[in-house]
Amino acid sequence: MAAPWRIPLHRVAFTDASGGVTLPRQPDEVVTAWAAAPGLLPVRQEKVRGSSVTLRLAAGAARRIEVRDAQGKPAAGVLVTLADSFWVAGRTAEGGRLDLPVPAAGLDLRLTAEDGRRLHYRLRAAKPEETGPAIPAVIALKPAVPTGGKVVEEKTGRPVPGALVWPDQDLGAGTRAGRDGTFRLAHVEPEVGLLATAPGYFIGQGGAGGRVVTFKLLPRLAAGGIVVDEAGQPVAGARLKASPKAGTRFQRNAAVWSSGGFARSTASGRFKLASLAAGVIYDLRAEREGFAPSRVELPARQAGAPAPDLRVVLHLGRTAFGLVIDGRRRPVAGAEVSLRPTLPADPAARFREARNPERIPATTGTSGRFEMKNLPAGTFDLTVRARGFAPITVPALAIPGGKGVTDLGTVQLAPGGSIHGAVVDPQGEPVADAEVQTKGADRDGLAFREGQAGGDTASAVTAADGSFTLEDLAPGVALDVIVTHPGYGPGAAPGVAVPSEAPIRVVLQPVSSVSGHVLGPDGKPVAGASVALNESPRKLGGAFFQAPSRRLHEGVTDDEGAFVFADVAPGPFQMSASAPGHQRAELRGLEVKPGQDLSGIAIQLPAGATVEGRVTSMEGRPLANAQVVVADETVSGMPAFSRFHGEADDDGQYRIEGISPGPHTLAATAEGYRRALRDVEAAAEPRKVDFQLDRGLEISGRVVDDGGNPVPDAQVYLSGTGKRWQDTSTEADGAFRLSGLEDGDYSLEAGRVGYSSVPPAKKVKLAGAPVSGVELKLTPSEGTITGRLTGLEFSQLARVRVWVSSAASLGAVDAEGSYRISHIAPGLWKVQATVPDTPLHAEGEVTLEPGASEARLDLNFGGGHTLTGVVLRNGEPLAGAALILAGPSQAQRASADLQGAFRFEGLADGSYELNAGTGTGAWHKEAVEITGDQTVRVELHTASLSGRVVDATDSSPVSGARIFVKSPDGADRFPFSSDATTDARGVFHLAEVEEGSWTVQAAKEGYAAGERKIEVGDSPPGDVEIRLDPTEGV
Template identity: 25%
Template structure:
């Protein structure tokens, strides 16, 4: 019999009732994924709101779109998928219908709004929750006047670079790989440019011109209006990086995508050759080579006087006149998921892959666990890519079924492993889980009555890294790690924790009400914990911001955060007032800011040592308030400073 286990965190345990298998955990990383609508409900919901100008007047005919933004760090591929779109009516109202229920979704969901005469808006609600059969109202989304960047691009001789392309990105959060609002413009015959309408915030300019190095600038823009660059952007001649990509047999490989962080994507031709332009001598450039069906390869290239210095993923450096990259075929786990009774194909929602190794006496040591991207060309048939030859454990999740598992055979070289079969048992009062996990169950009531429907989730707080977690330009406590989430009905819930750990938080959320948070609490191996939740009334905070320059009136944000992962935001009105409502009871830090301003408490990170030594004090300069159920804290005074 295959050993059964509990995913855990640093505990030695007996994971089988008969004692035949034990689990010793080494290092484990779990990447939690928010379930898609298909995994939680068949009824879809909607998202509504009102688009207004800075004076609160409705904006008609604005284009509103809900998109899912994703970034693949392995291939440097940034993608955005349209989920729904519409236009506002004469009252500025919009409704995006037929949406999947989601909870704090990953990939991140963004509401993008564009209208004539305004800066584009990218609205990210990190606490977004969509419910089946429910319309969630985002309230008022304010469009701000636009900013413009003006400048001039010259070559090394001081001549205008006619036709140079200037890409302007305003990042929606100051995190690598996060979403941005990109705009592009071309320089005129005199090398001058004026950007399209941009929102206020942190801007990255990238200038591309044939035969020249890519030039980049980063700065903040705001308040609205023109922001001319102090000096012209001067482009130096580039040095091309050339090379060839071959397959596992040494044959030229066409159609390979080569991406970098700031040069343009190029693709190999029929002889497998490529040329990357826009680089400068002495510059260190990461390159990622990727093609469907092959393992991606990442290298770092530096142009030296003696050739190309190519550093591979193992740290080995080779000096060559041209690059030659060999791609190996992508390795997959392939198999079928079926109903244990009917043998019918089952549509899969999630596959979690764990590395492990077998020790003496059937002991299993887990390495790393992560929720894997997988292909499902048809229900029940799956393909999961993997990168390192060894043994693996796959946990398969599907709506209405208990999670099931399968072990791969030992793998000595990268190859496709097929023929895997996973049998899933339907959830019912008569069947227990196939994989032993920690489970929390209970009743959810409000005023003693069962809550009809909502989301229940299990949170872990992120480890206290030194990197700042900013919200509207001000450092704050980090967002939670949502390990598991599930819709519940009729006042009862049941949710599994995929690993054993201390300091869990259980969060219950209904539409239009403050969340209710319980914790911290611990979960032991295989524990079944009963936690009944009586939902509490939310509270509020009202206050005023002083010291706001006239040019920034109506453009700032107030933020509120707790030490337990709760974060929210609200606009500061033109008269300086702000209001939070539906806050969960607890202690909050309140700040005011905007992404166009750097926080003086956010350290400049230039090395790994800085990350450890320059930990920002998130509560410094915050006004602390205690929110109580059913009450509003009045008269909170904030002083605005640019830093």
């Protein structure tokens, strides 16, 4: 199993006269070691596992920096840290000066002034003529922008004197609110949020960018009680944990999520919980050695109401025992046994509970027997792991309540499978200390939706000869093997069968350097621009496998507009850049070739414009949190998807930067108010656009069941006029309210897990007045589909997934192979079942008749037909190819193994469409007629494509043009984004385009779209030039 995640622990020490140092570490801990000394370049070594490490510090060319404020005066006391490690390089002295060693590649610094101003700065190495202290690098801080506001209590609005207010992640820059609750901070960076708290209150959050912030703090409530045993005697030392009840909606404050807290009972059995929020129901769990864990519900209460005196009774639980044996019925000693509650069928609850790490552990003795005491009543999954054996889980074991003993039975372990292999570099040399992990492919996403890792997981570290062995895996599954190592890009072997017939070989490619410049619209360098490089997620069968920590690289340009990223994995990537006064620009379709650095990238930033203003009600009251978007930049008319938006602070002020100069339409919205539109001619100088919003109309009503009883926590969905939509949840009495609406025709529907809506959707017309008394009906879905699963091995029963199409619940499977899917409404249902990481699939249809409580459908694995085949790309096996087999009423997913082979099972007669993808955008489609077992050969032919986009009037390069590849029917390969963008030279590159006829289209604001038709065949297409005609002035 993978090691559990731990909070990073930083340890610091100083070397002795011999350069030695000793730091504490856990026996199995993997650390990153850093070393730094005055006048020397810092060095680090990642993934240190041994008991010793040698770090060699090298000298760097000294360069002096001189930090000045916005008025040009020297800034002393500025803290200078290294951006990638937060090592403190020093503080500027009088005169704002500090000498630093700088490597040839430059140094990323973070500067923090005493008033909170921050700056990310890239210091390049000095040129020959810049050496010596006489020619410092001058760094100018931005002007301070003060932020003020008030801290009040949420319900009463009373000021909270003495409250602490601080910028996120910088307690040292905090301040105290005055007697009237007001505060002021000398400076807060626009992207940094604010936090506030006071004794007896939860932490409140303030959005980033606001200059006037009002914190409405929630008071912490307390509740106490006593823990007793069955005889009523106090129980000391009981551990209590209060958690917000599953399904509770927290619309007021995110701090409620972390409310509840812990307590321990005293010698008298008394306890106190001091971190409860008003209006929230809590689950209170109590446990103590010698007793079964107990759960009680802590009812919601409002502030000011008397605190309840709770009584928690701990009972003696049940004892469960069992036996673990091997295939020859010999006892297995030292096996690790654990019980965990069976996951619920509701997807949301299942996702949440899957992340609960609590297990009830036991270990088998020499007789193979295990025992667990003081168990609560419930349904549990029993998992057994032992060295040399495949892990096994026995699902849905029932443990009754009360005292007594329960026999969990005998668990027979089968020998575990293994995967052997080696990790090498491109020259075939072994790579030692590489991390090797397995993960289930989870092509259908079921494990993700359940909050679980797909399939079995194991890990290993390569030896000095690059070899590794992954042991104790479940035979019969196919796993992805993923390899990482500092200094190399990630590597993988997809779909490796357990056990592996032959050793696998994974080749790691060294990381590369990517460098270039950011230019302004005039072609001049832009210093201090923010640059981001995002490595495209590596895919196996359409599933991402690249570690998130290696995907995103961020930096800034130096005073010559240059940037460099030193540790980029070979493969496709995209870049973006932004700077004040400019529009954001991005480049797509870039690629680092293995073994090569990439230089000369040029990102050109067009001139930008800014709009700002204030949003108020018709009475002049500022509307905090109002949203203002550039409406002509939205996607499908939905403001949430606008590329440019601003949020009003507590004074109603908003600001939107980086839009293109010229005419735009702004839209302002606020909860309970009608949307307002304003036109503006944006320019480099900020344009002021104020909004006064009018109270909108309202639709209100209730959601009830067939008997007229209220349905709480149901979702109500509204759609209608202007393609706008809203949703809300019902209160405890079933009431709902949708506000801020305009005149028009609307449709309302309600939904909740365990219920089905009563069609048709409710139609409501608004014409100058609110509408109330709307009643929406939900019918409880009380039906059940049951059946038996056949054709599976016992070890697969805990992993099989059974579900019905269009239903929100998964089925529960017990140890006998019976399944049950609850909350089903009458109708015709398709039931599907799969075993993740195997080709096993079964399906069938069943009808739940009106008035019937149950329908039965048995599913047989191993029935139906099989489709096997191999995927080739340009004649070579395509490992990890994504495959989708779409039939008349269902689709299955699979991925190709190392040899490009794939397999689908359980297919009925009929016509299917087989789709095969490369993971980089190329797809192949073909029709397959299934009348029996069949084998196919899928051949993809692809080629790279490069080109240039120029202005048709003077042949000058057009940067930032978006490139789309369209099929003959006009459909995009990537419907939600462009395939590539042009750089400052107008050049674009597509790593892979599949064989066929295509239209390459280029689009950019200010030009009419241009296109070229191409043919991708046996020979690669030549460079494509697309000429765009300007539209400005036409």
